Amino acid sequence: MFLGTHSPRLDAKGRLFLPAKYRDELSGGLVITKGQERCLYVFPLAEFRRVTENLRSAPVTAKAVRDYSRVLFAGASDEVPDKQGRITLPPALRSYAGLERDCVVIGADTRLEIWDAAAWAQYESEQEQVFAELSEEVLPGAS
Numbered sequence: 001m002f003l004g005t006h007s008p009r010l011d012a013k014g015r016l017f018l019p020a021k022y023r024d025e026l027s028g029g030l031v032i033t034k035g036q037e038r039c040l041y042v043f044p045l046a047e048f049r050r051v052t053e054n055l056r057s058a059p060v061t062a063k064a065v066r067d068y069s070r071v072l073f074a075g076a077s078d079e080v081p082d083k084q085g086r087i088t089l090p091p092a093l094r095s096y097a098g099l100e101r102d103c104v105v106i107g108a109d110t111r112l113e114i115w116d117a118a119a120w121a122q123y124e125s126e127q128e129q130v131f132a133e134l135s136e137e138v139l140p141g142a143s
Helices: 018-025 045-057 063-074 091-097 119-137
Strands: 015-017 028-036 040-044 076-079 085-088 103-107 112-114
Touching: 018 040, 028 045, 028 063, 028 091, 040 045, 045 063, 045 103, 091 112, 103 119, 112 119
Parallel strands: none
Antiparallel strands: 015 085, 028 040, 028 076, 040 112, 103 112
């Protein structure tokens, strides 16, 4: 399970240090792809395989499945972190997410998300009230 918020910076070569607490889990490889809301998703290989299997079992006749699969796979890049725990973010993915220097890496349960720091701050600010209002709907009975 990925948790927390981290603030690494991209270097001049487009590399990013993964949070130290996740390096072992991701050392065997990972998949980076376009996420929703203009962030990047980082999946451990096993989780990306699970997502892939779910998409394979969905009907290819469903336009939404085709559209989602095309964007997910066309933008995907498989990476192996270097010995320092860095991954290289391909230029097209950096451009998609608006990543230049200051980034935020958040834990999102089964994946990490990489955000431009300013975009994350804006998203978090906008979603705070929504988060408060949805708690009963998303987690009934939780307090």
